[in-house]
Amino acid sequence: MSIAPSRSDPMVPRRFRIVEKIHETADTYTFTLVPVDGETACRFAPGQFNMLYLFGYGEVPISISGDPAAPERLVHTVRAMGSVTHAFATLEAGDMVGVRGPFGSAWPLAAAEGGDVLIVAGGLGLAPLRSAIYRLLAERDRYRRIAILHGARSPETILFAEELRQWRRNLDIACEVTVDYAGTDWHGRVGVITQLVALAGFDPQRVTTFVCGPEIMMRFSVEALKKQGVADERIHVSMERSMKCALGHCGHCQFGPAFLCKDGPVLSYDRIRNLVGIAEL
Amino acid sequence: METHKLEDVIAAAPFFRGLDPAFCATIAGCGKHVRFEKGQTVYRQGDPADTFYVVQHGHVALELPGAGRPLVHQTLHDNDILNAAWVVPPYRCHSNARAVDTTVAIAFDAACLRGKCDADHDLGYELMKRFVPIVVERLNRARLQALDVYGPGSAG
Numbered sequence: 240m241s242i243a244p245s246r247s248d249p250m251v252p253r254r255f256r257i258v259e260k261i262h263e264t265a266d267t268y269t270f271t272l273v274p275v276d277g278e279t280a281c282r283f284a285p286g287q288f289n290m291l292y293l294f295g296y297g298e299v300p301i302s303i304s305g306d307p308a309a310p311e312r313l314v315h316t317v318r319a320m321g322s323v324t325h326a327f328a329t330l331e332a333g334d335m336v337g338v339r340g341p342f343g344s345a346w347p348l349a350a351a352e353g354g355d356v357l358i359v360a361g362g363l364g365l366a367p368l369r370s371a372i373y374r375l376l377a378e379r380d381r382y383r384r385i386a387i388l389h390g391a392r393s394p395e396t397i398l399f400a401e402e403l404r405q406w407r408r409n410l411d412i413a414c415e416v417t418v419d420y421a422g423t424d425w426h427g428r429v430g431v432i433t434q435l436v437a438l439a440g441f442d443p444q445r446v447t448t449f450v451c452g453p454e455i456m457m458r459f460s461v462e463a464l465k466k467q468g469v470a471d472e473r474i475h476v477s478m479e480r481s482m483k484c485a486l487g488h489c490g491h492c493q494f495g496p497a498f499l500c501k502d503g504p505v506l507s508y509d510r511i512r513n514l515v516g517i518a519e520l
Numbered sequence: 521m522e523t524h525k526l527e528d529v530i531a532a533a534p535f536f537r538g539l540d541p542a543f544c545a546t547i548a549g550c551g552k553h554v555r556f557e558k559g560q561t562v563y564r565q566g567d568p569a570d571t572f573y574v575v576q577h578g579h580v581a582l583e584l585p586g587a588g589r590p591l592v593h594q595t596l597h598d599n600d601i602l603n604a605a606w607v608v609p610p611y612r613c614h615s616n617a618r619a620v621d622t623t624v625a626i627a628f629d630a631a632c633l634r635g636k637c638d639a640d641h642d643l644g645y646e647l648m649k650r651f652v653p654i655v656v657e658r659l660n661r662a663r664l665q666a667l668d669v670y671g672p673g674s675a676g
């Protein structure tokens with residue numbers, strides 16, 4: 240499913256003002272944006288991304304991490320890791336950014352109806368999945384078992400920690416968190432996210448899985464899912480490469496026969512299983 | 521009587537699934553029920569690996585002591601195996617193990633079990649078939665941890 244950019248010229252950014260900045264972890268921030276033109280911010284499908292333009296620095300593709308049921312504002316979670324995103328980290332409420340989008344494919348939530356849904360989110364990969372989780376919870380009765388698995392580097396780097404606590408308290412879904420290492424004051428799980436897959440308690444014949452995180456983590460997660468009997472077409476991953484134009488014109492994000500900005504970022508694993516091991520791509 | 525009960529518990533444990541009942545009885549002769557209170561040390565790095573455990577219920581942290589604060593690199597939970605070092609010379613524990621919550625387990629006398637495996641290679645083979653996948657799986661997990669996939673410079 241794809242929703243076209245709301246403006247007639249998709250290369251022209253709209254101006255948005257930051258109305259809230261949340262300091263999530265040491266290097267990760269969530270920004271809430273509202274459009275300066277007073278129109279609806281952005282109707283999007285969970286999994287899609289916007290190109291965020293920081294004037295004078297450049298443009299970066301960032302997944303939408305907000306609630307799709309609240310299109311009056313736009314929510315993006317940004318990790319400071321490059322020149323543009325480091326500059327983003329210095330922005331505060333009241334500052335202005337440009338936005339193009341939304342672009343790309345979405346998590347196949349409608350196709351998952353009637354079955355189990357397993358979310359496998361590593362690190363910042365929880366951000367593009369949070370929108371899908373909001374939709375799943377809002378439409379809970381359309382699905383069987385819902386399980387959320389989140390892996391982080393350490394307890395200090397757990398994203399959306401308060402929401403994860405709320406989801407863990409929700410008796411109608413399963414939610415497990417693990418970290419790669421911790422101090423002795425941590426009382427949760429320690430170990431890689433893949434070991435949670437076998438404990439998630441889903442029906443491999445009826446589950447739809449959404450996987451997002453660093454590419455290596457996704458590859459290990461896919462292997463863990465396949466070991467549990469999940470077919471490739473039931474596994475959906477969010478692939479991210481250097482998206483530039485977001486329209487499939489410039490070719491920067493070409494991944495074999497696909498342009499990830501246009502055909503992705505969400506792709507079923509059966510479409511890309513023969514490509515993920517090719518180092519040149 | 522207790523041995524008989526332990527046989528049943530062993531036969532029901534996922535780790536021993538499919539094991540011949542006669543082997544379960546043999547193994548039960550080396551086992552006993554144990555309980556660790558919250559915060560209690562199960563073993564320390566460098567200790568003789570003279571016991572291995574099948575966690576029945578609870579939460580155990582494996583810690584690497586270092587110059588600074590100890591780091592927890594793995595936690596173990598229901599049905600996990602604790603202390604695979606019992607089967608590899610020189611039979612020394614590789615980490616500290618600490619009960620994070622009250623933990624109940626079956627503890628097996630490693631010397632007793634090694635002796636029975638030496639005396640009956642069929643039993644030894646059955647146990648190795650169960651231990652080797654765990655060791656390989658933990659090696660794979662350690663490899664993924666070592667890659668530090670969520671670390672600085674990672675998109676995740």
